[in-house]
Amino acid sequence: MKLGFVEVKNLKKYFPVQKSFIAQLLSKSAEYVKAVDGVDLTLERGDIYGLVGESGSGKTTIGRLTVALAQPTEGLVLVDGVGLFSIKKDQLRKFRKRVQLIYQDPMSSLNPKMTVGDAVTEPLRYLDRAPRDEMKQTVDAMLEKVGLSPPETFYDRYPQELSGGQRQRVVIARALVVKPDYVVADEPVAMVDVSVRAQIMDMLLQMQKELNLTVLLITHDLAVAKYMCNRISVMYLGKIAETGSNEQIFSNALHPYTKALMAAVPVPNPRARTEKKVPAGEIPSALNPPAGCRFHPRCPYVLDRCRVDVPELIEREPGHYAACHLYD
Amino acid sequence: MASKTLTTGSILQMEALYVEYTSDRGIAKAVQGVSLELKKGETLGIVGESGSGKSTLGFAVMGLLRSPPARWSGKISFEGREISSLREGEMRKIRGSRIAMIFQDPMTSLNPVKKIGSHFVEYIRTHEPSVNEKEAIKRTEATMRDLGISPSRINDYPHQFSGGMRQRVMIGLALALKPHLIIADEPTTALDVIVEAQILQLLKDLKEKYSLSLILITHNMGIVAQMADRVAVMYSGKIAEVAPTLKIFEEPKHPYTQALLQSIPTVEAGRRVLKVIPGSPPDLTNPPKGCPFHPRCPYVFAMCYDEEPKLLSTGEEAMAACHLLNRKR
Numbered sequence: 001m002k003l004g005f006v007e008v009k010n011l012k013k014y015f016p017v018q019k020s021f022i023a024q025l026l027s028k029s030a031e032y033v034k035a036v037d038g039v040d041l042t043l044e045r046g047d048i049y050g051l052v053g054e055s056g057s058g059k060t061t062i063g064r065l066t067v068a069l070a071q072p073t074e075g076l077v078l079v080d081g082v083g084l085f086s087i088k089k090d091q092l093r094k095f096r097k098r099v100q101l102i103y104q105d106p107m108s109s110l111n112p113k114m115t116v117g118d119a120v121t122e123p124l125r126y127l128d129r130a131p132r133d134e135m136k137q138t139v140d141a142m143l144e145k146v147g148l149s150p151p152e153t154f155y156d157r158y159p160q161e162l163s164g165g166q167r168q169r170v171v172i173a174r175a176l177v178v179k180p181d182y183v184v185a186d187e188p189v190a191m192v193d194v195s196v197r198a199q200i201m202d203m204l205l206q207m208q209k210e211l212n213l214t215v216l217l218i219t220h221d222l223a224v225a226k227y228m229c230n231r232i233s234v235m236y237l238g239k240i241a242e243t244g245s246n247e248q249i250f251s252n253a254l255h256p257y258t259k260a261l262m263a264a265v266p267v268p269n270p271r272a273r274t275e276k277k278v279p280a281g282e283i284p285s286a287l288n289p290p291a292g293c294r295f296h297p298r299c300p301y302v303l304d305r306c307r308v309d310v311p312e313l314i315e316r317e318p319g320h321y322a323a324c325h326l327y328d
Numbered sequence: 329m330a331s332k333t334l335t336t337g338s339i340l341q342m343e344a345l346y347v348e349y350t351s352d353r354g355i356a357k358a359v360q361g362v363s364l365e366l367k368k369g370e371t372l373g374i375v376g377e378s379g380s381g382k383s384t385l386g387f388a389v390m391g392l393l394r395s396p397p398a399r400w401s402g403k404i405s406f407e408g409r410e411i412s413s414l415r416e417g418e419m420r421k422i423r424g425s426r427i428a429m430i431f432q433d434p435m436t437s438l439n440p441v442k443k444i445g446s447h448f449v450e451y452i453r454t455h456e457p458s459v460n461e462k463e464a465i466k467r468t469e470a471t472m473r474d475l476g477i478s479p480s481r482i483n484d485y486p487h488q489f490s491g492g493m494r495q496r497v498m499i500g501l502a503l504a505l506k507p508h509l510i511i512a513d514e515p516t517t518a519l520d521v522i523v524e525a526q527i528l529q530l531l532k533d534l535k536e537k538y539s540l541s542l543i544l545i546t547h548n549m550g551i552v553a554q555m556a557d558r559v560a561v562m563y564s565g566k567i568a569e570v571a572p573t574l575k576i577f578e579e580p581k582h583p584y585t586q587a588l589l590q591s592i593p594t595v596e597a598g599r600r601v602l603k604v605i606p607g608s609p610p611d612l613t614n615p616p617k618g619c620p621f622h623p624r625c626p627y628v629f630a631m632c633y634d635e636e637p638k639l640l641s642t643g644e645e646a647m648a649a650c651h652l653l654n655r656k657r
Binding site: 054055195220250260261264266269270272273275282 | 529550551577592594605
């Protein structure tokens, strides 16, 4: 079988729940939050792959696992054929150059005491160890690329002297300066002002093309995924509900959860005002997920078997997968 | 006369409102000369980005500004009575019982060691001392039913409630004293999209049921499109444009409104090309001279650099502050 550039296989991440001393004495069995519970993803080279879901669906945990910032409970992540969790420590350091994470919050992920220049040079110092003037050139070129131009006017400034959009550009420059192949962008525009979002999204699209990046874009915002991604997976409670191309997800959603998400988005069109028929209730705790299909307690089309059998993610049309018994 | 219904039907008026905050970075001009009116039973959406002054407007109406660091001037009238010059003791009789506010973050607004029911009972009895405990509990149970929460959960604590349920509780508390005006400041920003839709529907239903007037403050154009009768677009502490919702979305007159609508992605069919707005929102300690949008405006001309545009009529109940409107005439 041909492997994708990034291949995620049966990935699981369970977080143990801290129990009180008494509870530990009384029962031995540990409880786990099953943040990610058996996820498969295939990203082809050059994909901008959207991972969409509500808070608590496990999307950020997957992102962190695929850049080796966390160890899985079970499963594999292969980047360009290299298994991230079987790689030796000194090798991993080299490999970090190839996989990078763009953080969500530009205020808390930048050191307020570090200038823009230092912040963008830092990853190079650790991962590249090039001569000083060469690094300076690389940093300047990257600042220019992400739209912090001319670089010398930004080099010595501190994050708090920048606007929100500019800070996000610094965070992106920091991730891309080491020329990675694979980048996880975790909610890259969630904290950016509305009028600046399009700038940042277009810049990311441009960067993807120029650097031939493979991107995993994590977002709760379907409209952002629609604008940026070619393939999309929708997550619910640690599992994938549906995977398909942008077109398949937005024009022919199969899973009732995807449909519910879509219906819930407030559309900026006052003529499209409708009574919202959204499922009642909220995403349950991953500590004790529902049996069978995890969406069944909220699903308007629930069948008897949904309460018992876990639906598998099955290909329903070429390239379009849904984990739903309605299509069996 | 057409204006007759307007004056009798008005519940809130703001006139020439100015608010400044002193900070270590200088004086931030949060609101700069805003005049707005809310009609009885109307939902007015106030949209803007962070720092546009939209939340400050809400605080000003609620009488929640404190000096220092805030300084303000202007006139706010509610149900025909000027409230901007009221003493705190007088304002307290209006706040909560006549005008109530719903905030963004329901977790920080509820007391974690207090039962859900106690939040209601204490709140009701503080404002209405004549109500006894039993009656207050009865009213609480009725409100909980309105919110779609089983009254059997009256003795639960906030942490036993999900994010959406907590926001329902906040809405319930805002409604508990039967106010006439609700100010909702980003009421769904901390919530996931499905819960957001539930909460917005609840707000709509309760607004109908109790014939409330609603000011909905948000950065989300989708929410105003779905909820508002009229929309005020704020930029740099000023109103850039105000008009009925349909007109804002279909015939926006201010270049900022136009640009904003063309720059937001949507899930609606057909992949659109987005228009990028250059630059960033202004620094309120040092706002641009002239029209505050001029550094980012594609149609900027000489006048915009130093002359501040006034709000001009652009149709029935519609106004925009842009020099282009003058030039076209």
